[in-house]
Amino acid sequence: MISINLSYAQHYKKKYKYTGHFWQDRYKSIIISKDxxxxxxxxxxxxxxxxxxxxxxxxxYPWSSYGINAYGKKDDLIDRHIIFDKLSTDESVRKEYRSFVQKMQRQPESMRGEMDHRTIYGGSAFIQDVHKQYKLDAGIKKRGRPRKEKSDVENK
Known part of the structure; x- marks a missing residue:
């Protein structure tokens, strides 16, 4: 992912004579439960x-998958996920998805804050299973090298 981000940023900056920060934040991936x-x-x-x-x-917005997921439009460029595939065949399910998105639109910041601080997004049982399976410690570690403890400094 880093090489893709870097090469695209270099291409864009050169083509449009752009200077300064290109990406707002570091790339971050999150483990997501299904459904x-x-x-x-x-x-x-x-x-x-x-x-x-x-x-x-x-x-x-013409470059979004929303028209496909919410209205069943066809687009050969989109690789559909199996869960979103269920939306494409049933109008009542698509209507429910549109309602779900409208609800999310009314509370736009609710998920943003959660995504900034999580490495795993799902129910508590799912989160515990992932922690156990991959031996993860809770939360995101702070950037940079860990600080030395006072006892380590005093012993030298």
Whole structure:
């Protein structure tokens, strides 16, 4: 991912004679539970153009998967996830998804704060299973080298 980000940033900066920071933050990946948590993350991404003030509704943004997921439109460029595939065949499920996204739109900052501080997004049982399976310690470690404890400094 780093090489993709770096090469795209270099290409863009050279082509458009852009200087300064290109990406806002460091790349971060999160382990996501399936089903409703994946739908919540998908709707969060589909609402980004709305939060950025580019469009008033997610359906108005032409480069989003929202039209496919919420209205069943066809697009050969999109690789669909199995959970979103369920949306494509059933209008009542798509209607429920549109309602879900509207609900997320009314509380736009709710998920943003959670995503900033989590490494795993899902129910408590899922989070415990992932911690146990991969021997993870809770939370995100602080950037940089760990500080020396006073006892280590005094012993030298």
């Amino acid at each position: 409703e948590y994946l739908l919540a993350c998908g709707s969060y991404v589909e609402l980004n153009p709305v939060r950025a003030g580019m469009v008033k509704a997610p359906k108005d």
